[in-house]
Amino acid sequence: MGLANTNIESGSSTERTDGNIITTTIDKVVNWGRKNSLWPMPFGTACCAIEMMATLASKYDLSRFGSEAIRFSPRQSDLLIVSGRISIKMMPVLKRIYDQMPEPKWVISMGACASCGGVFDTYTLIQGVDQFLPVDVYIPGCPPRPEDLIDAVMQVQRQIHKGELPKGSEVAYNE
Amino acid sequence: MNEEKEEITEESQPLVLEKLREKFTDALLTDSDTSDDVFVVVNKESSYTLLEYLKTDLAYSFLVDVTAVDNSQLESELMQYDYARFMVVYQLYTFEGETSRVRVKVPVSEKDLKIQSVTELWKAANWLERETYDMFGIDFEGHPDLRRILMPDDFEGHPLRKDYPLRGRGERESFNFDKQNA
Numbered sequence: 001m002g003l004a005n006t007n008i009e010s011g012s013s014t015e016r017t018d019g020n021i022i023t024t025t026i027d028k029v030v031n032w033g034r035k036n037s038l039w040p041m042p043f044g045t046a047c048c049a050i051e052m053m054a055t056l057a058s059k060y061d062l063s064r065f066g067s068e069a070i071r072f073s074p075r076q077s078d079l080l081i082v083s084g085r086i087s088i089k090m091m092p093v094l095k096r097i098y099d100q101m102p103e104p105k106w107v108i109s110m111g112a113c114a115s116c117g118g119v120f121d122t123y124t125l126i127q128g129v130d131q132f133l134p135v136d137v138y139i140p141g142c143p144p145r146p147e148d149l150i151d152a153v154m155q156v157q158r159q160i161h162k163g164e165l166p167k168g169s170e171v172a173y174n175e
Numbered sequence: 176m177n178e179e180k181e182e183i184t185e186e187s188q189p190l191v192l193e194k195l196r197e198k199f200t201d202a203l204l205t206d207s208d209t210s211d212d213v214f215v216v217v218n219k220e221s222s223y224t225l226l227e228y229l230k231t232d233l234a235y236s237f238l239v240d241v242t243a244v245d246n247s248q249l250e251s252e253l254m255q256y257d258y259a260r261f262m263v264v265y266q267l268y269t270f271e272g273e274t275s276r277v278r279v280k281v282p283v284s285e286k287d288l289k290i291q292s293v294t295e296l297w298k299a300a301n302w303l304e305r306e307t308y309d310m311f312g313i314d315f316e317g318h319p320d321l322r323r324i325l326m327p328d329d330f331e332g333h334p335l336r337k338d339y340p341l342r343g344r345g346e347r348e349s350f351n352f353d354k355q356n357a
Contacts, residue, residue, distance in 0.1 A: 088350055089327045123334055123343030124326070132350075 027163060034078075034104075035160035036066040038153065041077035041101065043094060045084030048111040048143040052083045055146040067153050074100040079156065081149075082133070085113035086126045098133055098168075106159075106166045108152050109135040112142045134167035191233060191277055199225055204256065204282070214278035216256070222263075222281040223291045229267055230296050235277060238293070239266035241303035243283075243311040245337045256282040261311060263290055283313060292318040310335035 040062075044052055056062050056070060071077040074097045086094055098107070109129050112118035115138045117127035129135060136159065137152045159166075192206055192213050202221030207214055217225050229235040244262040246252040252262070259282035267277045283290055292315035293300045304315040305324040312333035315321055323330060330346065332339055 088330075088346060089325075091350060122341055123339070123346065125347070126350075127347060 031160050031163060035157040037069070038065075038067040038079045038106070038156065039069045039071050039077040040067055040079040040081050040153075041074050041097065042070055042072070043080060043082045043084070043097065045086065045090065046111075046113060048083035048114070051143045051146055052081060052110065052149060055149045060146040060150065062150065062153065065150065065153055065157065074098070075102065077101060078105045079153075080105065080107045080133075081110055082107065082114045082129050082135075083110035083143075085118065085120055086129055087124050088126060089124075091126055091132060094129070095132055103169060104166050105168055106136045106156050107133050107168065108137045108139065108149075108156065109133075110139045110149060110152070111144055112140065115140070118142060136167045191229075191275070194233065195225065195228075198228060212276045212278055214280060216262075216280045216282065219281055219283060219290055222279065223293065226265060226267075226279060226293055227296055229277060229279070233269070234271040235267040235269045237268040237270065238297035238299045238303070239268050239276070241265055241293070241300055241307055243307050243313055243335075245311065245335065247337050257284070259284040261285070261288070261313060263307065263313060265293070288312060289314045289316050291316050294318055309333070312336070 042049065042052055044050075054060060056068060062068050067079065074080075078101060080098055080101060082094065098105070107129075109115045113120060113125070114129050115135075117125050119142075121127070126132070130138075137155045139148050139152045141148055192215070195215055196203060196206065199215075199217065199221055202217050202225065203215055204218060205216040215225070242264050244264060245260065246256075246262055247260050253260070256262070261283040263281045263283055265279040265281075267279065269275055269277075281290060290313060292304055294304065294315075294317070301319070302324060304318055305320070305322060307313050308315060308318075308321055309323040309325050310333055322328070326334065332344065334343075
């Protein structure tokens with residue numbers, strides 16, 4: 001079995017496949033790899049972070065979806081999970097962390113506080129991180145259950161699978 | 176069990192109060208031992224010496240908290256203390272003998288928002304006074320580093336004052352990434 005040598009030599013890959021050769025595009029292969037090895041950068045500032053930890057622990061086990069490699073360095077990750085309330089003072093920190101992440105990068109806004117300020121309708125809190133970050137997936141809930149976070153990660157995977165650009169790069173290209 | 180506890184507080188707590196009454200007769204505006212904790216209201220001029228006395232002579236070595244209260248919407252309190260808008264509150268605790276707490280309250284008027292810092296007495300007062308300055312705008316004289324501690328450095332106003340709007344004055348909507356604290 002294996003790759004049919006004659007096909008490679010002749011430069012034709014579709015004449016004889018033997019059931020072992022897949023014709024595809026580079027993008028599809030790369031995206032397939034990307035979606036199954038998302039490296040999340042956790043930005044947990046409140047109780048949502050506890051649910052995020054539960055999601056990563058043995059019971060819910062995010063590694064079943066290829067996203068267990070949590071990195072606390074933004075330079076090694078491509079999925080930012082904002083879980084918790086973001087104050088005006090914290091905002092520049094979060095913005096800098098997002099800027100340090102290499103492209104392509106995705107953002108999940110986890111929970112009511114990150115998405116819209118939640119119950120904290122006060123002078124000190126940003127009413128939704130989408131005011132300064134391009135958010136790809138929002139999770140409702142206060143806090144959301146681990147299943148919700150898994151669903152959000154899978155939604156990001158679906159977006160990658162379909163070849164959609166992350167919100168962030170759309171913004172960058174439009175500018 | 177409860178009776179025992181009451182006996183202890185009745186015996187030990189008013190002792191502190193008696194000593195304070197004796198030493199600071201003119202400075203005390205109000206005092207009370209009716210609640211579980213003893214509290215005294217002292218005028219600003221004598222507050223530092225009273226706190227120093229509590230620390231050095233009565234062994235109240237632990238400064239639990241420094242904060243303030245904005246009484247601007249509490250007419251009864253305002254009338255009682257010559258319309259001083261703020262009340263700076265010190266919570267003290269002693270580990271010596273029968274442990275107990277004392278609360279020292281100092282009226283501070285809006286015209287003269289100054290009070291002597293107690294950082295010389297307790298190192299813990301440093302951040303606590305910074306927080307009180309940040310939230311209420313009270314100027315602690317003699318503080319080594321009186322900056323904001325919770326709000327961003329470029330924040331305007333003092334958000335725990337009663338006249339500060341809950342939803343802010345537009346700072347939520349008009350942020351600036353150049354002025355970073357990061």
